Amino acid sequence: MSTADAPPRRRRKEARPQELLDAALALFVEKGFAATRAEEVATRAGVSKGTLYLYFPSKEDLLKAVIAQCLSERIAEGAAAAAGYSGSASALLRNVLCEWWERIYASPAGAVFKLVITEVRNFPEISEFYTREVVEPAHHLLGDIVQRGIAQGEFRPVDVSAAVHSLVLPLIMVCLHKHSLGACEAGAWPLDGHTFIRQHVDLVLDGLSCRTVPADNAPPPPIET
Amino acid sequence: MSTADAPPRRRRKEARPQELLDAALALFVEKGFAATRAEEVATRAGVSKGTLYLYFPSKEDLLKAVIAQCLSERIAEGAAAAAGYSGSASALLRNVLCEWWERIYASPAGAVFKLVITEVRNFPEISEFYTREVVEPAHHLLGDIVQRGIAQGEFRPVDVSAAVHSLVLPLIMVCLHKHSLGACEAGAWPLDGHTFIRQHVDLVLDGLSCRTVPADNAPPPPIET
Amino acid sequence: MSTADAPPRRRRKEARPQELLDAALALFVEKGFAATRAEEVATRAGVSKGTLYLYFPSKEDLLKAVIAQCLSERIAEGAAAAAGYSGSASALLRNVLCEWWERIYASPAGAVFKLVITEVRNFPEISEFYTREVVEPAHHLLGDIVQRGIAQGEFRPVDVSAAVHSLVLPLIMVCLHKHSLGACEAGAWPLDGHTFIRQHVDLVLDGLSCRTVPADNAPPPPIET
Amino acid sequence: MSTADAPPRRRRKEARPQELLDAALALFVEKGFAATRAEEVATRAGVSKGTLYLYFPSKEDLLKAVIAQCLSERIAEGAAAAAGYSGSASALLRNVLCEWWERIYASPAGAVFKLVITEVRNFPEISEFYTREVVEPAHHLLGDIVQRGIAQGEFRPVDVSAAVHSLVLPLIMVCLHKHSLGACEAGAWPLDGHTFIRQHVDLVLDGLSCRTVPADNAPPPPIET
DNA sequence: CATGAATGAGACTTCATTCAT
DNA sequence: AATGAATGAAGTCTCATTCAT
Numbered sequence: 001m002s003t004a005d006a007p008p009r010r011r012r013k014e015a016r017p018q019e020l021l022d023a024a025l026a027l028f029v030e031k032g033f034a035a036t037r038a039e040e041v042a043t044r045a046g047v048s049k050g051t052l053y054l055y056f057p058s059k060e061d062l063l064k065a066v067i068a069q070c071l072s073e074r075i076a077e078g079a080a081a082a083a084g085y086s087g088s089a090s091a092l093l094r095n096v097l098c099e100w101w102e103r104i105y106a107s108p109a110g111a112v113f114k115l116v117i118t119e120v121r122n123f124p125e126i127s128e129f130y131t132r133e134v135v136e137p138a139h140h141l142l143g144d145i146v147q148r149g150i151a152q153g154e155f156r157p158v159d160v161s162a163a164v165h166s167l168v169l170p171l172i173m174v175c176l177h178k179h180s181l182g183a184c185e186a187g188a189w190p191l192d193g194h195t196f197i198r199q200h201v202d203l204v205l206d207g208l209s210c211r212t213v214p215a216d217n218a219p220p221p222p223i224e225t
Numbered sequence: 226m227s228t229a230d231a232p233p234r235r236r237r238k239e240a241r242p243q244e245l246l247d248a249a250l251a252l253f254v255e256k257g258f259a260a261t262r263a264e265e266v267a268t269r270a271g272v273s274k275g276t277l278y279l280y281f282p283s284k285e286d287l288l289k290a291v292i293a294q295c296l297s298e299r300i301a302e303g304a305a306a307a308a309g310y311s312g313s314a315s316a317l318l319r320n321v322l323c324e325w326w327e328r329i330y331a332s333p334a335g336a337v338f339k340l341v342i343t344e345v346r347n348f349p350e351i352s353e354f355y356t357r358e359v360v361e362p363a364h365h366l367l368g369d370i371v372q373r374g375i376a377q378g379e380f381r382p383v384d385v386s387a388a389v390h391s392l393v394l395p396l397i398m399v400c401l402h403k404h405s406l407g408a409c410e411a412g413a414w415p416l417d418g419h420t421f422i423r424q425h426v427d428l429v430l431d432g433l434s435c436r437t438v439p440a441d442n443a444p445p446p447p448i449e450t
Numbered sequence: 451m452s453t454a455d456a457p458p459r460r461r462r463k464e465a466r467p468q469e470l471l472d473a474a475l476a477l478f479v480e481k482g483f484a485a486t487r488a489e490e491v492a493t494r495a496g497v498s499k500g501t502l503y504l505y506f507p508s509k510e511d512l513l514k515a516v517i518a519q520c521l522s523e524r525i526a527e528g529a530a531a532a533a534g535y536s537g538s539a540s541a542l543l544r545n546v547l548c549e550w551w552e553r554i555y556a557s558p559a560g561a562v563f564k565l566v567i568t569e570v571r572n573f574p575e576i577s578e579f580y581t582r583e584v585v586e587p588a589h590h591l592l593g594d595i596v597q598r599g600i601a602q603g604e605f606r607p608v609d610v611s612a613a614v615h616s617l618v619l620p621l622i623m624v625c626l627h628k629h630s631l632g633a634c635e636a637g638a639w640p641l642d643g644h645t646f647i648r649q650h651v652d653l654v655l656d657g658l659s660c661r662t663v664p665a666d667n668a669p670p671p672p673i674e675t
Numbered sequence: 676m677s678t679a680d681a682p683p684r685r686r687r688k689e690a691r692p693q694e695l696l697d698a699a700l701a702l703f704v705e706k707g708f709a710a711t712r713a714e715e716v717a718t719r720a721g722v723s724k725g726t727l728y729l730y731f732p733s734k735e736d737l738l739k740a741v742i743a744q745c746l747s748e749r750i751a752e753g754a755a756a757a758a759g760y761s762g763s764a765s766a767l768l769r770n771v772l773c774e775w776w777e778r779i780y781a782s783p784a785g786a787v788f789k790l791v792i793t794e795v796r797n798f799p800e801i802s803e804f805y806t807r808e809v810v811e812p813a814h815h816l817l818g819d820i821v822q823r824g825i826a827q828g829e830f831r832p833v834d835v836s837a838a839v840h841s842l843v844l845p846l847i848m849v850c851l852h853k854h855s856l857g858a859c860e861a862g863a864w865p866l867d868g869h870t871f872i873r874q875h876v877d878l879v880l881d882g883l884s885c886r887t888v889p890a891d892n893a894p895p896p897p898i899e900t
Numbered sequence: 901c902a903t904g905a906a907t908g909a910g911a912c913t914t915c916a917t918t919c920a921t
Numbered sequence: 922a923a924t925g926a927a928t929g930a931a932g933t934c935t936c937a938t939t940c941a942t
Contacts, residue, residue, distance in 0.1 A: 013904095013905070016905090030346050031346060031347055032257050032258075032259055032260075032343060032344070032347065033257075033260075034257055034259035034260040035257075035258075035259040035347055037931090037932065037933085038932080038933060038934080039932085039933090047906075047907090048906065048907050048908065049907085049908070049933090049934085050905095050906065050907055050908065050934090050935080050936085051905075051906055051907075052934095053933090053934065053935080054905070054906075057934095058933080058934080059932095059933070059934090114342065116405070116406070117339065117342065117343075117401055117405040117406070118257060118339075118342075118343050118405075119257075120405050120406055120408075120409055121255050121256065121404075121405065121408055121409065122256055122257065122260060124409050124410075124411055127406055127409035127411050127413065128409075128411040130406070131406065131411075131413070131414050135406075135414055136414065158424070158428065159420075159424050162420070162421050162424040162425060162428070163424075163428065165395060165416065165421055165425065166395060166424070166425045166428050166429065169394060169395040169398040169399070170390060170391060170394040170395060170398070172398060173394040173395070173397060173398050174394070176342055176401070179346075180341070180342040180343075180345050180346060181341070181342075181345055181352055181355070181356065181360075183345075183346055184345055184346065184349050184352035184353075185349075186349055186352050186353045186356075188352065188356070189356045189360055189361065191390065195384075195387070196386075196387050196390055199383070199384050199387040199388075199391070200387060200390065200391045202432075203383065203387070203388065203391050203429060203432040203433065204391065204428060204429060204432055205432070206431075206432035207427075207428040207429055207430070207431035207432030207433075208428065208432075262914085262915060262916085263915075263916060263917080264915080264916090272923080272924090273923065273924050273925060274916090274917090274924080274925065275917095275918085275919085275922095275923060275924050275925065276922080276923055276924075278916090278917070278918080279922070279923075283916080283917080284916065284917090480796050481796065481797055482707055482708075482709055482710075482793060482794075482797065483707075483710075484707055484709035484710035485707075485708075485709035485797060487935085487936060487937085488936075488937060488938080489936080489937090497902080497903090498902065498903050498904060499903080499904065499937090499938090500901095500902065500903050500904065500938095500939085500940085501901080501902055501903075503937090503938070503939080504901070504902075508937080508938080509937065509938090564792065564793075566855070566856070567789065567792070567793075567851055567855040567856075568707060568792075568793050568855075569707075570855050570856055570858075570859055571705050571706065571854075571855060571858055571859065572706055572707065572710060574859050574860075574861055577856055577859035577861050577863065578859075578861040580856070581856065581861075581863070581864050585856075585864055586864065608874070608878065609870075609874050611871075612870070612871050612874040612875060612878070613874075613878065615845060615866065615871055615875065616845060616874070616875045616878050616879065619844060619845040619848040619849070620840060620841060620844040620845060620848070622848060623844040623845070623847060623848045624844070626792055626851070629796075630791070630792040630793075630795050630796065631791070631792070631795055631802055631805070631806065631810075633795075633796055634795055634796065634799050634802035634803075635799075636799055636802050636803040636806075638802065638806070639806050639810055639811065641840065645834075645837070646837050646840055649833070649834050649837035649838075649841070650837060650840065650841045652882075653833065653837070653838065653841050653879060653882040653883065654841065654878060654879060654882055655882070656881075656882035657877075657878040657879055657880070657881035657882030657883075658878065658882075688925095688926070691926090712910090712911065712912085713911080713912060713913080714911085714912090722927075722928090723927065723928050723929065724912090724913085724928080724929070725913090725914080725915085725926095725927065725928055725929065726926075726927055726928075728912090728913065728914075729926070729927075732913095733912080733913080734911095734912070734913090
């Protein structure tokens with residue numbers, strides 16, 4: 001019937017905004033905001049130009065909605081994820097970072113980093129929102145774990161903030177790579193995110209850990225999980 | 226100097242292309258290629274719209290010239306710099322990375338990273354060029370040092386490529402930050418590049434190093450999921 | 451009344467076309483035909499966009515219907531009104547003009563003048579219709595009275611057509627004012643229609659009247675410059 | 676040479692704004708602001724769409740410029756004209772009104788009345804400007820003459836403001852007619868402005884004048900409802 | 901009958917590029 | 922060589938009209 005190949009008009013209404021946001025995210029990340037035509041977004045979402053404007057008052061509002069929505073989802077997840085683990089600071093960081101990364105990297109949300117980096121200077125509202133909702137919460141979450149690790153003698157007394165950056169920046173960089181150079185056949189130069197991230201986290205955690213010890217009475221490293 | 230308020234005509238003529246490239250780099254990085262108007266570039270370079278087209282056949286060519294020129298300079302520098310150091314692998318890496326970073330970060334060239342990330346997908350030629358001229362040379366240079374460190378027993382036998390990434394990606398990320406979030410007052414959240422980079426390199430080098438742990442009772446590093 | 455908050459369905463159905471015409475008249479006069487959106491008309495009439503098209507095949511047809519309907523009503527009234535009076539030509543004119551004006555000015559029909567003036571050149575059918583149904587009948591009606599006044603020695607032998615215009619144009623102008631400048635707070639500059647019209651008609655009738663008096667000492671008409 | 680049929684680019688630059696304003700006035704008056712496409716204006720002025728935007732930032736600004744410029748010219752003229760006459764109040768009014776009217780009616784400026792009436796409600800700034808710069812000065816100018824006529828016993832003691840309106844409104848109405856119904860072949864129904872205006876002014880001045888009527892046989896003016 | 905989601909032609913506006921001066 | 926007026930293709934957004942529900 002009519003619902004087979006031409007889905008019922010009314011039914012789709014609720015799904016439209018999300019479909020448009022998905023299409024917009026993909027295109028904005030691929031081509032940049034300015035270089036993406038509103039009609040392309042509409043077409044990719046399977047609707048006409050006019051329909052886009054039924055749901056978003058302007059292309060710029062669409063951009064903001066894309067970012068806000070993506071980040072909101074991630075924020076909700078992030079909080080939930082962090083609560084689920086326990087154990088040594090090392091294990092905790094490994095778990096939180098790797099799992100968080102796997103989720104982000106695989107999902108379209110990993111693309112938002114590129115979008116933010118690309119568009120903040122044109123739309124400064126993004127900056128405030130992103131810093132408040134993403135950067136700071138994440139930084140505090142990880143910073144606290146590192147801090148605890150230091151306090152418990154598990155980590156060396158390093159600069160907490162720097163350590164967090166050392167851990168996290170490459171994860172973001174890999175996401176950026178996936179959506180920029182990594183997306184180009186020519187010259188895309190292999191960087192397997194999954195294995196790299198694990199190695200990276202291990203490497204940095206190694207650098208953080210108090211490995212140096214009197215040979216004889218090496219305290220048994222707290223084994224977790 | 227004589228260039229103060231009324232720069233000599235002759236002098237300027239030769240400098241024009243460079244002035245245009247500088248202006249273009251700054252604006253492309255700030256607003257993105259698509260969102261920058263050719264006339265803005267001309268104005269910022271102190272010439273008129275028409276003059277821009279005397280030197281570059283199109284806006285797109287200007288973009289390619291900007292990237293090519295910036296990278297070429299860096300490449301020349303990079304090779305030179307690397308040759309100048311000796312010592313342990315650690316010391317070498319520390320020197321090469323920190324010095325390279327200081328130079329890049331301070332100079333407008335640090336901006337090219339953002340430009341490349343932002344525009345590769347629209348202009349795939351960039352990808353090939355950048356990979357061939359920047360990524361690979363740099364990766365090999367650093368990879369070789371790490372490799373040597375491992376061979377000499379200075380570093381643990383880690384995945385060389387991953388180690389290089391762990392070392393380098395944050396440096397690039399800090400450059401990106403400078404030209405995106407870091408350039409926004411609101412929400413710009415402090416990240417002092419200079420001190421961070423040093424701490425980061427130290428931390429990773431620490432992770433890489435064979436810190437003497439009694440061979441016999443070295444606890445196998447617990448690696449869990 | 452029963453129509454207060456939940457008007458009976460059946461009742462409304464028949465009233466729809468009229469409600470739409472009223473809404474359309476008000477909006478077309480306020481903003482102009484081209485600047486009024488079909489949906490606004492529908493909304494003001496309390497129905498949805500689709501419903502408008504159930505009653506009128508297009509926006510343009512709606513315009514024509516608005517004008518036709520308004521004028522038809524006025525024509526019917528006009529003829530009736532004129533028949534009701536007798537007396538001197540002066541008295542007749544005063545009565546017809548003032549009463550006609552009061553009715554028109556107060557009613558939404560006064561707005562049609564603006565609509566006609568605004569839209570004739572885009573929709574020439576209006577011109578023919580308006581001239582035939584409004585201008586000519588009215589002109590003849592008034593012209594006949596003036597003519598009679600002259601024949602009876604009540605008025606001086608003036609140009610009949612010009613006299614009619616002198617009488618009538620300000621009345622129309624006051625209607626136009628009400629719906630243009632008069633509707634703007636800022637700059638609306640007071641012009642009380644009711645008292646002005648009376649004074650105006652009196653003044654012109656005075657000019658028309660044979661006040662001329664003792665033939666012998668007729669004051670020489672002031673010749674100018 | 677090149678100047679023959681293709682006028683020198685640079686030369687035209689100064690004339691462009693005026694050419695565009697003229698084209699815009701004509702079209703806005705003919706079709707209304709909303710129904711006129713920016714490109715039509717450009718084409719009529721002999722330039723391309725883009726050029727219009729070189730001189731006016733938006734269609735709306737063009738409208739305001741059209742009105743402002745037309746009125747400014749008229750204001751300058753008006754003041755000059757009024758100063759040039761002397762004689763009886765009648766003669767003065769006749770001269771000022773007829774001459775003013777001839778000038779306005781013939782020139783494209785007569786069209787502004789239609790424009791103002793048509794567009795004030797969409798662009799209220801017009802209202803303020805028009806009232807302040809045109810309505811009030813003109814009204815005071817004429818009002819003063821009438822007032823003087825009354826003071827000198829030349830006119831009957833009528834309501835000054837009403838008298839001014841009686842004199843002036845038909846002049847404006849004739850201008851409106853010229854650009855609305857009068858411009859339509861079908862149904863345009865003849866109204867010769869030039870002769871009408873003279874007759875009208877004479878008629879009203881007659882109504883204003885103190886025609887000496889012997890007190891005893893003054894016919895009681897029939898004033899009924 | 902009524903609704904309002906969807907459409908797409910068309911209007912405004914921008915801007916890369918050209919070219920007469 | 923340099924300028925900047927002019928162009929017109931292309932992009933954003935609106936809105937009259939349709940039609941499935």
